[in-house]
Amino acid sequence: MKKRRVGSTALEITEVSFGGAAIGGLYRACPREAAMQTLQVAWDTGLRYFDTAPFYGFGLSERRFGDFLRDKPRDSFVLSTKVGRLFRPVPEDQVPDHSYVDPLPFALDYDYSYDGIMRSVEFSYARLGLNRIDILFVHDIGVYTHGVEKTKLHFRQLMDGGLKALEQLKSSKVISAYGLGVNEVQICLDVLRQAPLDCILLASRYSLLDRTAEAELLPFCRQRQTSLIIGGVFNSGILATGPVPGAHFDYLPATQNILDRVGAMEKIAAEGGYPLAAAAFQFPLHEPVVASVLTGTAKPANLARNLQLLNIPVPETGFAKYDPYTVVQKLG
Numbered sequence: 411m412k413k414r415r416v417g418s419t420a421l422e423i424t425e426v427s428f429g430g431a432a433i434g435g436l437y438r439a440c441p442r443e444a445a446m447q448t449l450q451v452a453w454d455t456g457l458r459y460f461d462t463a464p465f466y467g468f469g470l471s472e473r474r475f476g477d478f479l480r481d482k483p484r485d486s487f488v489l490s491t492k493v494g495r496l497f498r499p500v501p502e503d504q505v506p507d508h509s510y511v512d513p514l515p516f517a518l519d520y521d522y523s524y525d526g527i528m529r530s531v532e533f534s535y536a537r538l539g540l541n542r543i544d545i546l547f548v549h550d551i552g553v554y555t556h557g558v559e560k561t562k563l564h565f566r567q568l569m570d571g572g573l574k575a576l577e578q579l580k581s582s583k584v585i586s587a588y589g590l591g592v593n594e595v596q597i598c599l600d601v602l603r604q605a606p607l608d609c610i611l612l613a614s615r616y617s618l619l620d621r622t623a624e625a626e627l628l629p630f631c632r633q634r635q636t637s638l639i640i641g642g643v644f645n646s647g648i649l650a651t652g653p654v655p656g657a658h659f660d661y662l663p664a665t666q667n668i669l670d671r672v673g674a675m676e677k678i679a680a681e682g683g684y685p686l687a688a689a690a691f692q693f694p695l696h697e698p699v700v701a702s703v704l705t706g707t708a709k710p711a712n713l714a715r716n717l718q719l720l721n722i723p724v725p726e727t728g729f730a731k732y733d734p735y736t737v738v739q740k741l742g
Contacts, residue, residue, distance in 0.1 A: 411424045411425060411455075411456035411458070412424070412425045413425065413458075414637070414700075414701040414702065415637070415701065416545070416586075416587050416608055416609050416637045416701050417587060417607075417608035417609055417636055417637045418635045419586055419587045419608055420586070421488065421544060421545070421586045421587050421608075423458070423488050423639075423701055423702050424456065424457055424458045424459045424488075425695055425701075425702055425703065426457055426702065426703055426704075426705060426717065426720065427457060427460065427461060427702040427703070427704045427705070428449070428452040428457050428460050428461070428704070428705065428706065428713075429461045429462075429641060429704040429706030430460070430461060430463065430466050430471040430472075430474075430475055430706060431463075431466045431471065431706050432448075432706050432707050432708040433448065433449070433462075433466065433467075433470075433471045433475070433708055434462075434463075434466030434467025434468075434470045434471030434474075434513070435466075435467045435470060435510045435513060435708075436466065436467075436510055436511075437509055438511055438708070439511040439512050440467075440511075442474065444708055444709065444710075445474045445478075446477075446478060447710045448708055448710045448713055449474070449475070449478040450478075450710075451710040451713050452713060453482075455713075455714070455717050458486065458487045458488060459487070459488045459489075459490075459702055460475055460479065460487060460488070460489050460490070461489075461490045461491075461545075461547075461611065461639075461704060462475045462489075462490070462491050462492075463491055463492035463547075463549055463591070464491065464492065464495055464497060464530065464534060464537070464549075465492065465495050465518070465549060466510070467512075467513045467514060468497055468505070468510065468513040468514045468515075468516040468518070469497060469514045469537050470510075470512075470513060470514050472491060472534060472537040472538050473537050473538070473539075475489070475538065476537065476538035476539040476540050477539070480539055480540065484540075484542060488544045489540070489543055489544050489545075490543070490544060490545035490546065490547060490611075491534050491538070491543055491547075492547045492548070492591050493522075493527045493530040493534075493546055493547070493549060493572075493576075494520060494521065494522050494526075494527075494530070494548050494549040494551060494564075495520055495530070495549060495550075496518065496520075496521050496526060496529060496533070497516035497517070497518050497519075497533070498516060498518075498519065499515060499516055500515060500516060500517045501515070506518070520556070520560075520564060522548065522551060522564045522565075522567040522568040522572045523567045523570075523571045524570075524571030524572060524574055524575045525571070525575075526567070526572070527546075527548075527571075527575040527576065528575050531543065531579065531584075543584075543585055544585060544586045544587065545585060545586065545587045545588065545589070545608075545609065546576060546579065546585050546587075546588045546589075547588070547589055547590060547591030547609075547611050548568060548572065548576075548588075548589070548590050548591065548592075549591045550591070550592060550593070551564050551565065551568060551590065551592065551597055552592050552593075552594045552596065552597030553594065553596065553597070554593050554594040555593075561597070565600065565601075569605075576588040587608035587609055588607065588608055588609075589607040589608050589609040589611065589636070590607060590611070590612075591610075591611040592610070592612065592613070593612075593613045593614055593615065593642075594615065595612075595615055595622050595623050595626070595627050598610050598612065598623075598627055599626060599627060602630055602631075602634055602636065606634060606636075607634070608636065608637065609636060609637040609638070609639055609701065610627075610631070610636060610637075610638055610639070611638075611704070612627075612638055612640060612641065613640075613642040613704075614641070614642030614645055614646070614660060615627075616628070616638065616694055616697070617640075617642065617643050617645050617649065617690060617694070618649060618686075618689060618690050618693050618729075618732045619645045619648070619659070619668070619671065619672065619675070619690075620660075621733075623638070628697065628699060631699045632698075632699050636699075637699060637700070637701035638694075638699055638700045638701065639701055639702045639704055640694040640700055640702070640703050641703075641704040641706070642704075643690050643691055643693070643694060643703055643705075644687065644691075645659050645660060646658040646660055646661050646662075648664050648668065648672050649672065649686060649687060649690035650687045650690070652672060652673075652676050652686065653668075653669040653670070653672045653673045653676070657669065657672075670741055671737055671741070672686075674737050674741050675689075675732060675737060678728075678731045678732060682724070682725060682728045682731075684722050684723065684724050684728075685719070685722065687719055688719040688720075688722040688724055689728065689729065689732065691703065691705075691716065691719040691720065692719070692720065693729055693732070705717075
């Protein structure tokens with residue numbers, strides 16, 4: 411599989427990468443056997459960039475990624491995890507509900523400070539059982555997760571010490587790159603204005619359906635030599651399933667407006683002779699600042715199906731037909 415460079419670093423990652431939220435039991439239980447089988451399919455099909463986080467299953471995803479990758483040659487893959495949350499053991503009846511099924515028995519505290527990030531890295535080493543992490547992402551900082559007032563506190567923590575920790579880890583070659591792992595554009599712009607980032611893992615904001623990143627963030631990333639890794643290309647599923655009853659957009663049931671827009675997109679895809687899911691999966695890779703598209707599932711068959719979407723021809727000129735103006739015209 412082709413690789414692309416991360417920012418101005420020497421690090422290269424595969425154009426398609428594997429994300430570990432589902433392996434940690436997001437929304438539904440993921441037995442260990444299914445997790446290992448899915449990771450094996452990812453490896454066998456050439457994916458060599460793997461992304462996880464302490465938050466995914468409260469450590470469960472990191473443990474499983476480490477178990478799978480431990481016997482692979484260390485220079486044959488790239489691994490990223492995240493910082494910003496610290497975990498402490500609690501009784502099973504006090505484990506918080508963050509949509510993970512059967513997580514490990516921990517509760518979390520947010521900490522974006524120098525000490526918090528350093529402690530998070532040490533805990534991740536222990537869970538992974540590996541001696542190298544290539545990329546660190548500051549996880550879920552911003553209004554989308556914390557609201558306005560708490561974001562001010564966390565942003566200050568990051569600016570006053572967290573970024574120093576990340577830069578120190580990079581300059582001492584403990585990591586090769588660092589950035590943000592978020593679901594919103596504004597915090598990316600806010601941090602980029604004050605600090606260099608090698609990369610940003612951005613979920614759901616650069617897709618056929620949601621172009622929030624297009625106006626400001628993409629040009630800024632080009633200017634700052636900051637790579638984007640794009641997750642959520644199906645916008646919580648609707649670009650894969652189409653506007654069916656119960657379809658979700660941005661983690662919630664899709665509104666009628668979204669259902670109508672996706673219906674118009676399906677007509678464009680049908681006229682082009684390819685499924686909408688193929689266009690959605692391939693779309694971000696036509697932007698040079700995008701280094702990789704992230705896909706995540708706990709089912710081997712689903713992963714294989716998603717990867718097959720790369721092999722379906724979508725005309726280069728076809729992507730222009732999905733711009734918001736054209737889609738609205740199609741609705742008419």
